[in-house]
Amino acid sequence: MPTLHRTRARATPAASRPAFALLALAALFPGCGERGSAPDSPVEVQGGAGAKDTAQGLSPSGAPSPSSPAPAEDEPPAGQPASAPLVTLGGVANVPPPPLEGSPRLASIAMLTRVYARPSAGAKRVGFLRAGAVVEMDPEPAGTDGCPGGFRKIKPFGYVCLGADATLDLDHEIVRAATRRPDITHKLPYMYGTVTRGGPAYARIPTEDDLARHEPSLKKHLDRWAKDEESGATYGLDVWLKWSQHPAPPALDALAQRVTDPDIPWFLRDGRRAPNLSGLIKTDDAVKIDEISRRNGMAFLESFLHEGRRYNVTTDLRVVPADRFRPIRGSDFHGVEIGKDIDFPFALVRRPGGKRWRTEGKRLVDDGELEWRSAVPLTGKQQFFGGKLHYETKDGAWIDDRHAGRVDPAKKMPAWGKNGEKWLDVSLTKQILVAYEGTKPVYATLISSGEAGLGDHETTTATKRGIFRIHTKYISITMDSDAVGEEFELRDVPYVQYFEDGYALHGAYWHDKFGRPKSHGCINLAPEDARRLFFWTEPAVPPGWHGAARSLTGTVVFVHP
Structure with a gap:
């Protein structure tokens, strides 16, 4: 299986691509760590503490402003009908029925069909369809600005241009051939x-x-x-x-x-x-x-x-x-729901080969193997033995910090948590992600961040640190690199969530090293974790869509040592 090397991923030069790839990759983000905004990014720069943050709804300190700015003209309309998530944090899928037969519908006939905020080719993209997708629409034409075939408004929002990428002909051969939709009931969509x-x-x-x-x-x-x-x-x-x-x-x-x-x-x-x-x-x-x-x-x-x-x-x-x-098959690992599967404090076992220890006097004795990637309830007590930090488990054993990362709630709640927003807390040192709903932690799992650890993200495969917002999501998308001697192409990487330039959270089907740095700079998740978190975060991907983009209201991602 392919190994992702230390070279930073780069977008493939357009001149070296066949025509089909130019069309497809024009709408894709580059691989992990590639700098520069992507063609379909709704904003030029996302996140990171500093002066540019204010324009993204973040304060200069990096925290979201107490009062979020009003949505721009190209933002999806507010107040969309609330509905159950397509996949819960417990992994249960709520697959809605297809559009009613006989209702006005259109279909995608391209690998990515753009959904625009307004009926204009110059409007921001708010989402994407994939070939074979059939969605309900308003039967009345909605204008032809940059679209000779005319725009149609689709549900729940947005406009699609009829022509090379979309059709009203539901018997089109591409629509019929691509009726197999991504399987969101499974850890891998294909x-x-x-x-x-x-x-x-x-x-x-x-x-x-x-x-x-x-x-x-x-x-x-x-x-x-x-x-x-x-x-x-x-x-x-x-x-x-x-x-x-x-x-x-x-x-x-x-x-x-x-x-x-x-x-x-x-x-x-x-x-x-x-x-x-x-x-x-x-x-x-x-x-x-x-x-x-x-x-x-x-x-x-x-x-x-x-x-x-x-x-x-x-x-x-x-x-x-x-x-x-x-x-x-993809890794079978997935994280835990906090408050349902386990409560604080606990540890996630991030490396194999760990031991449970019992104390006999002042020394530790072997008490058996520690299950790799298990969640272990702790008492909260910790102590150094032989110069190494150990945590006490609720059954009286001790486990060491080299193999297990202790998970605790945030010591100081950030402004976005106090404001009730969903957010992701990513620790690169512990290789642990914790998902919060406001001040309440709800999910924890192991990750694989950039191979270079806490190195310089500009010159190595380290993951960029800072405060960002998820701005664009795809159920699957291609990532590749053309660095000399390091070429790879991973098609349909599952459950991709871009939060800064080419940096993303995404499922990794090509390795099972979660809990240790492994990636080119992205935050790798086990496929099942990627699926659950993809449908928990914002922007939400509507049923039948392949992706969504929204510049101001995406879930906060806080990446820190």
């Missing part, structure tokens, strides 16, 4: 894999002649795949069966018997090519349309067998051989 053996991406299911032409070493590749116990034929078939309606034989049996699934996606049957959502299909006879490399992580909508070989369909409708990927 099926995921990381590339272990590079190879081609296709516009359609390849024929025997296509395989001979584009994968001349296929037999050798499949032989290696069959013997690879860590990421080969015997590993992770359950991942590819996430949405399958029928059982599947073991991969090698399927290959030997040349099994073909009965429910191959309709748009790939009988030699058809996938709809050109990727923008990579340039001719009517196109077969191989892209190359996947070993530094790719990807997400998939569909997985099926054809003549014994399994193929996956990416979120932008490319067809790729599943045997070139390691299926990714």
Whole structure:
């Protein structure tokens, strides 16, 4: 699986990208730690203590002003109907029903369809749809300012431009092909894999002649795949069966018997090519349309067998051989609800190999293993043994600070907490995040911040410290780097919340090191934590949308040592 190196992530130069990527990446944020505001950021600068804060609704001290400024013209309207969160902090999903049949609706036919605050192409973006999304709308046209096809107002707010990115034709082939929506009931919104053996991406299911032409070493590749116990034929078939309606034989049996699934996606049957959502299909006879490399992580909508070989369909409708990927389940770790699962004081075990200790006289004796990433109730007493700080557990044992971080409520409540706002308290030294609703702590978990620890964020992979607001969120988005020798591209990184330039909180499906610094500068969360916090924070992402942006009322993120 890909390792994120110490080089700072950088946005890919536009000139090196194919046309489809220019269209998609024009709306994306750069990778973690990339400086400069993103194309779809609702404001030029977010957060950080100092003179610029006043313009963002923060006082010069870094705390939000006692009276928040009135929403700007391009802010979403206030007073939207209150509704239950789509996902609770306990992980329960409240999936609303789809728009009513027969109601006026429009659909997204692009990887990102912008939602504008006003019916004008010059207005701020307040959210995003993704291909296949169908949302209710006002049937009356709302103007054509910068949009020849005309704007339509959608629910619960905002305007969408009809044309290349959105349509009223609900039978459009992209809408029908991308009906699989992100699964917010699960820790990962799609099926995921990381590339272990590079190879081609296709516009359609390849024929025997296509395989001979584009994968001349296929037999050798499949032989290696069959013997690879860590990421080969015997590993992770359950991942590819996430949405399958029928059982599947073991991969090698399927290959030997040349099994073909009965429910191959309709748009790939009988030699058809996938709809050109990727923008990579340039001719009517196109077969191989892209190359996947070993530094790719990807997400998939569909997985099926054809003549014994399994193929996956990416979120932008490319067809790729599943045997070139390691299926990714993602970490099973998640945090705790304070007041429900546990109460203060407690510790989160952030490193493996820890011990529980009992006292015999003035010395400590081994009392067994400390469960990695468990939450341990404490008495509040702490003491140094052998020069190392230890905490007393409620059952009379002692655990040391090298392996476990003590979690306490904020000693001095900041102004935004006193004002009743939600906020996130992120400790880089402890690698712990605590979520607050005003003055009440409600959730705690382990993070992985920048590899460089408390180093200079300008020159290293350290996470930037300061006081910020979450301004833009995506259920999934691409992050990449083109630093020489450090290239990687992670598509559909889940539950991304940008709070400053290229810095974000997001789920990480490619590692399971939460509790230790690991990232390029972003704050990595276990996928389930990322899902829960994504739907708890502001700006809220409306049902059916893929993202939201709002400059003044996002949740505060306080990042400190």
